[in-house]
Amino acid sequence: MTAARKYLVFGGGAVGSVFAWRLQQGGAKVSVVCRSNFRAVRDNGFNIDSVKYGAGKFTPDNVYQSASDVVKDKQDYDYILVSTKSLPNIVNPAELVAPCVRDKKTVLVLMQNGIGIEQYFEEKFPENPIIPATVFLDAHQTEHGSITHGVSIKLDYGIYKPQQLGVQKTESILEQLKQDLVAGDVESSILDNVQRSRWSKVIWNASFGPISVLAGKYNASELLGDPIANQLVRTTMKELIAIGDTTTGEKVSPISSEDFIDKMIDFTQNRPNPFIPSMLVDFENKRPMEHHVIVKNPIDVANKLGVKVPVLETLYSLLVLLEKKSLGSGNKQ
């Protein structure tokens, strides 16, 4: 029997803590870097109330306040799961994590929203395996260290540069992660084209997010219940699908874009509780929004490919301006 693998979960919010908990439950060694909730988690761990798994107490093997605390501890991690917000307009996400990356063997699993999140890590760690993942999880941190989770949890992922490590090494990295997730009762799929899956998610985030904020704080159900907003969501999704189809080299969805949009909208409308897009949550809490990776990076891809996205560009411009007024700051864009 091999020694338990060692995970560092960088970002102890709802996403990071639930996955960290499950990995530990499955037998892995799991440490967590917490920021705003550091004191609460160091003193009491995480209290997780999950419909799927029941109530649980999660005490990470180590709780760190920052990357430099990780370095001081001289631990070595096989996988780093990056579950912080991705705000490259404010700070390079790879620089944040950098001190924790001991050598080129450390696997970086990117559990962040948006498109083009890999570029920051690729530049900083050209030789490390990078695994972009798509997170499906309905969990929230209700107060520092207290997490509620519904029933949905899934991690889809794939290797960023398949050619880099060779087939065997790549497969082993992907399979080991899957073993550990499955041991923790987490569903997961290894995907050949993980970007398709990431685009599917960004199509939702980049349409509902900006519109919910700019329209004056509508949740997703309110937006869909208003014919003007419903139409604007669909128009925005259509632009995003056009980019996604072009850039991923195969259609983001095998069904027609109209059917795909209908399906996404039905899924959103049929939730027992209305979705509140994470951008709206951040905006309401006067926190920076992830408009760079969710909206700007898709626009940059569109411009490179010659896909016209005037609606998305309008939403992005307004969002940046609104955030500047709201936060009163001169963030880099």
Added chain:
Amino acid sequence: MTAARKYLVFGGGAVGSVFAWRLQQGGAKVSVVCRSNFRAVRDNGFNIDSVKYGAGKFTPDNVYQSASDVVKDKQDYDYILVSTKSLPNIVNPAELVAPCVRDKKTVLVLMQNGIGIEQYFEEKFPENPIIPATVFLDAHQTEHGSITHGVSIKLDYGIYKPQQLGVQKTESILEQLKQDLVAGDVESSILDNVQRSRWSKVIWNASFGPISVLAGKYNASELLGDPIANQLVRTTMKELIAIGDTTTGEKVSPISSEDFIDKMIDFTQNRPNPFIPSMLVDFENKRPMEHHVIVKNPIDVANKLGVKVPVLETLYSLLVLLEKKSLGSGNKQ
């Protein structure tokens, strides 16, 4: 010598009161329909502090609170100057004025913002002369009945349907109005293609207005000082120029659209005080915005002509949604 012509100015805000004052100064009989400021004006008239004309007291020949008060008074007016906001999504602007229109000779001078403002009057008064006008005026009502005015004042106008009345009758209607304005020291031009002039103005209003509101309350100078907002203003103007060029049958401006946009932006930037778009003033005061005539009607024209205006459509949708949240009402769109 003929008897003084009789004017009814429908809407005693800054625009209506300054023009009414000048017409009376020129020798015309001028009555005003006031709404929110009725009591103040009935009791004390208007106090107008003008850089161009000096300080003046303006006591209208009659002050009315509503159209039905005008009817009760059994007065007959040669010209009705309509200077209320145009909010066809809330109330038909022609219905508001209708009781004051005694017969088909009454000339309707439309001094309102936006595009397509004539359609409501044309439908209600198919035989009356309709004169769309473009107002240039820097005046504000600082409190009920108190008006400040700078130096700029100009009224450009033309007949809506040149064929309707015959050349002679049309000319006499236009010339009489000009005589009365000139007598009051107001510059004015009679235009063959008044729609070009109205489009020039809507290009400004439909770009700066919505963006200033949606971006989170930027005045025009702040918008131009931010490169992202500056670009969005230009993109929106470009769409509007494309509609205007197509619908007016000749280019809105004889210079290139890039030069025209530069000129508008220079003019806006070189003001001693920053422009605050009227839409932003309305939004901040929780009053309905004129998005229907300023944004929606241009979009409808574009759709009819097959001109693509995705940016304008996005701005309009967001504006309507934001207003709904802000006013908490279910206005008709």
